[in-house]
Amino acid sequence: MPRPIRVLVAKPGLDGHDRGAKVIARALRDAGMEVIYTGLRQTPEMIVNAALQEDVQVIGLSILSGAHNAIVPRVLELLREKDMGDVKVIVGGIVPDEDAEALKKQGIAAVFQPGASLDSIVSFIRSAVAA
Amino acid sequence: MKTAERQFTTISGVPVEPVYGPAQSTGLDPQRDLGQPGQFPYTRGIHPDMYRGRLWTMRQFSGFATPEETNRRYLYLLEQGQTGLSVAFDLPTLMGYDPDHPLSDGEVGKCGAPVCSLEDMEILFRGIPLGEVTVSMTINSPAAVLWAMYLAVAEQQGVDWARLSGTLQNDILKEYIAQKEYIFPPRPSMRLVTDTIEFGARHTPRFNPVSISGYHIREAGSTAVQELAFTLRDGIEYVDWALERGLEIDEFAPRLSFFFNAHNDFFEEIAKYRAARKIWAYVMRDRYGAREERSRKLRFHAQTAGCSLTWQQPYNNVVRTALQAMAAVLGGAQSLHTNSLDEAYALPSEHAVTIALRTQQVLAYETGIANTPDPLGGSYFLEKLTLETERAANEYIRRIDGMGGMIPAIEAGFPQSEIAAASYRYQREVESEERVIVGVNRFQSGDQPIDLLQIDETAGSHQCAKLAALKKRRDQSRVQKSLDALKRAAEGTENTMPRILDAVRAYATLGEICDALRGVFGSYQETAHL
Numbered sequence: 001m002p003r004p005i006r007v008l009v010a011k012p013g014l015d016g017h018d019r020g021a022k023v024i025a026r027a028l029r030d031a032g033m034e035v036i037y038t039g040l041r042q043t044p045e046m047i048v049n050a051a052l053q054e055d056v057q058v059i060g061l062s063i064l065s066g067a068h069n070a071i072v073p074r075v076l077e078l079l080r081e082k083d084m085g086d087v088k089v090i091v092g093g094i095v096p097d098e099d100a101e102a103l104k105k106q107g108i109a110a111v112f113q114p115g116a117s118l119d120s121i122v123s124f125i126r127s128a129v130a131a
Numbered sequence: 132m133k134t135a136e137r138q139f140t141t142i143s144g145v146p147v148e149p150v151y152g153p154a155q156s157t158g159l160d161p162q163r164d165l166g167q168p169g170q171f172p173y174t175r176g177i178h179p180d181m182y183r184g185r186l187w188t189m190r191q192f193s194g195f196a197t198p199e200e201t202n203r204r205y206l207y208l209l210e211q212g213q214t215g216l217s218v219a220f221d222l223p224t225l226m227g228y229d230p231d232h233p234l235s236d237g238e239v240g241k242c243g244a245p246v247c248s249l250e251d252m253e254i255l256f257r258g259i260p261l262g263e264v265t266v267s268m269t270i271n272s273p274a275a276v277l278w279a280m281y282l283a284v285a286e287q288q289g290v291d292w293a294r295l296s297g298t299l300q301n302d303i304l305k306e307y308i309a310q311k312e313y314i315f316p317p318r319p320s321m322r323l324v325t326d327t328i329e330f331g332a333r334h335t336p337r338f339n340p341v342s343i344s345g346y347h348i349r350e351a352g353s354t355a356v357q358e359l360a361f362t363l364r365d366g367i368e369y370v371d372w373a374l375e376r377g378l379e380i381d382e383f384a385p386r387l388s389f390f391f392n393a394h395n396d397f398f399e400e401i402a403k404y405r406a407a408r409k410i411w412a413y414v415m416r417d418r419y420g421a422r423e424e425r426s427r428k429l430r431f432h433a434q435t436a437g438c439s440l441t442w443q444q445p446y447n448n449v450v451r452t453a454l455q456a457m458a459a460v461l462g463g464a465q466s467l468h469t470n471s472l473d474e475a476y477a478l479p480s481e482h483a484v485t486i487a488l489r490t491q492q493v494l495a496y497e498t499g500i501a502n503t504p505d506p507l508g509g510s511y512f513l514e515k516l517t518l519e520t521e522r523a524a525n526e527y528i529r530r531i532d533g534m535g536g537m538i539p540a541i542e543a544g545f546p547q548s549e550i551a552a553a554s555y556r557y558q559r560e561v562e563s564e565e566r567v568i569v570g571v572n573r574f575q576s577g578d579q580p581i582d583l584l585q586i587d588e589t590a591g592s593h594q595c596a597k598l599a600a601l602k603k604r605r606d607q608s609r610v611q612k613s614l615d616a617l618k619r620a621a622e623g624t625e626n627t628m629p630r631i632l633d634a635v636r637a638y639a640t641l642g643e644i645c646d647a648l649r650g651v652f653g654s655y656q657e658t659a660h661l
Contacts, residue, residue: 022554096583114475115571
């Protein structure tokens, strides 16, 4: 039986808006994935360490505060340092189109902007991990 | 789907009947349940004349980048006809961190104005006479500190504190429940809130020391009934703590204020506001024996629902906001913020916030809905919905009473789980298209790009440079003495406000003051409830 996909859902930075992250964590669980939710106010270091310890295949970063350009590159850098380049990182929240494009060029697998469906996120993760 | 098959409900899931008529109003006792506007239990409004006497305050929540830029936006909004100010602070400020703290990196000025010292507060209110303009400040965990800075600026302007009018949000309970901007654990935080209520009762009789809020609870995904019930039960908790402090109910209750969401379901929202006034009137009179009329009258600010506004086809948001604002006015709000069309993208651009303000002005001056109080009173549907909302909210309040109060309920994760379940249910309804969101899951179409407010990293470097210069200029020993005195007060039982004021006047920073308090109270880590 195939191993369930393991996902870390994280809230980096000071942003406390966790409605989306919690709904997604629950939806991914309902879709059969194993989800670890980090809780609020995680630093990039805390997130990458948790991802390493929990041996996840996917990290989902939820950021609505506008701080994504400072936070996301730092997470990617730490993943490279720890040789965790095969972990897929997706971002959800308030990220303008130009920033989303830039983040994808840096290695983010997908950016989910407001209104993205739960189904699209589940499908994306399944195909990204299978690839 | 045929009418026979489809279940009609409010957005919160309350069933709506095929028709409402006199039969639905049996059991409605006009004297017990309604009163006249301005008459107990104030279901129809807290004043006999409502907006005929005075319009609601048009109070746009605002703040971004730096205190300097925010000050310019405030002056612009006042020029455009806004009638009260509302301060939005950035995340570092909300969480009690200075701009040079490692956790502030990338966050300074992004969600609101950065204010880390009295100097920033002076800049924020430059050219704004605090004796004449009412100011609301959305700040919670470090509310006492920002309030002290505001009071110090008023002092500098020569304004008697007894004349100051405004509101401090300062509602820490809803932080644990929904907004999650907590610093300290619940009980020390409640002590700080009680300190401000007590200080306000003595020194700032025209200032609301708390704005007991449901807005954020609703934004986190609660139903309308949960928003109402958790808010009022939070209010009851603050009252209990203030009474425990030794204050008399009528000394402080008149200055408790509230803050509700104005969401999409038009009649459900109006029913919610009317039920809120009625429940609170009875709570004040019967649970607490309040005698003053002013203690029994629930005053509230409303904000249209940010969570309902879409990324897709953002111009549709102007329509949503207008309809939501209309519900708030028909529901008798004392003060109103209307969201901007770019809500899902960024903080409001000047153009977008102007449309939002004009929305209120059109409602006030062109629609006629302000011409008479509670114009929808007597609607079969509305009166029934008001009674049902009241009943359902009271059930939740009793349940939380049974848990020993709001703090045990929060510690048990009760309101948080209710909200998480409601928000998941709602999202599932959207996914299945049971709940239509125009432009998102139906009626999709392209849209032109909109011009967004840009906030870059120079705000952070600007604020850090100012802070460094301030630290060089100020009397460091005076700062240290004031922080030591504050720590001693926090460790004991005296009211911390005078010590916070001393520290603020010495130009101690927000981060330094909060660190002193963190040293005494500790920091809070929540257990997440999915």
